[in-house]
Amino acid sequence: xxxxxxxxxxxxxxxxxxxxxxxxxxxxxxxxxxxxxxxxxxxxxxxxxxxxxxxxxxxxxxxxxxxxxxxxxxxxxxxxxxxxxxxxxxxxxxxxxxxxxxxxxxxxxxxxxxxxxxxxxxxxxxxxxxxxxxxxxxxxxxxxxxxxxxxxxxxxxxxxxxxxxxxxxxxxxxxxxxxxxxxxxxxxxxxxx
Ligand code: XMP
Numbered sequence: 648x649x650x651x652x653x654x655x656x657x658x659x660x661x662x663x664x665x666x667x668x669x670x671x672x673x674x675x676x677x678x679x680x681x682x683x684x685x686x687x688x689x690x691x692x693x694x695x696x697x698x699x700x701x702x703x704x705x706x707x708x709x710x711x712x713x714x715x716x717x718x719x720x721x722x723x724x725x726x727x728x729x730x731x732x733x734x735x736x737x738x739x740x741x742x743x744x745x746x747x748x749x750x751x752x753x754x755x756x757x758x759x760x761x762x763x764x765x766x767x768x769x770x771x772x773x774x775x776x777x778x779x780x781x782x783x784x785x786x787x788x789x790x791x792x793x794x795x796x797x798x799x800x801x802x803x804x805x806x807x808x809x810x811x812x813x814x815x816x817x818x819x820x821x822x823x824x825x826x827x828x829x830x831x832x833x834x835x836x837x838x839x840x
Contacts, residue, residue: 650833652826652831652833653830653834654831655828656828657807657829662787662804662827662829669714669785669804673715673783673785673802674716676783677717677755678717680753680781681753691718693720693752694718694780695717695718695719695753695755696719696721696722696754696755697711697722697757698723698749698754698755698756698770699721699757700724700725700766700767700770701724701725701726702816703818703824704758704759705824706815706816706824707816708721708757724741724743725742726740726741726769727739731820732819732837736765745773747777749777750778750779751779753779753780755782755783755784755785756770756771757785759787759816760786760789760817761789761800762793762794763795764794764797765795765796767784767796768797768798784799784800787805788804788805788807790806790807792808792809807829812829812830813830813831814826815829817829
């Protein structure tokens, strides 16, 4: 274990089990939505679009979509809110163009963590302008005590207390995304910023 890790909050086995449950639930709900539209969910290729919000959702999304036995496509967006050595949100900002082909599709926004809600509010408001068939939000972690925006989160892996966490895609200053567990860092791992 890296010396700057204080403790493991959620280990890899719990993450894996929960991500599989979420993938199965999403596939069930989306297949039902596609069937309700009058299409075959196993055959129709362009009804469901998964939109991971990079960079943090990269690892979660990679596991989640492989737990979804159905036809879907991927579009990536990049948003930043915790630049550099920061553990306080500086407000969400788009760092890439939003895909322009979401009209009439079932869109699932995937993020690593729902904190103040500014990231998901920003992206879901922009997606809504394209008139998709539906918008769902799916996050691995939720910090409910930190919410500042009214966001409906349809799929939430774990609710956690207000503590800065890293691992499984989440970073501090660009590091620790590769850790397989969700962990808390020792206080001396953080630099001023
Ligand atoms: P908002 O406030 O927009 O935050 O809901 C969502 C984004 O903020 C980042 N974030 C964190 N990143 N450890 C991290 O590594 C954390 O504890 C944490 N809390 C929020 C994250 O990028 C997320 O997409």
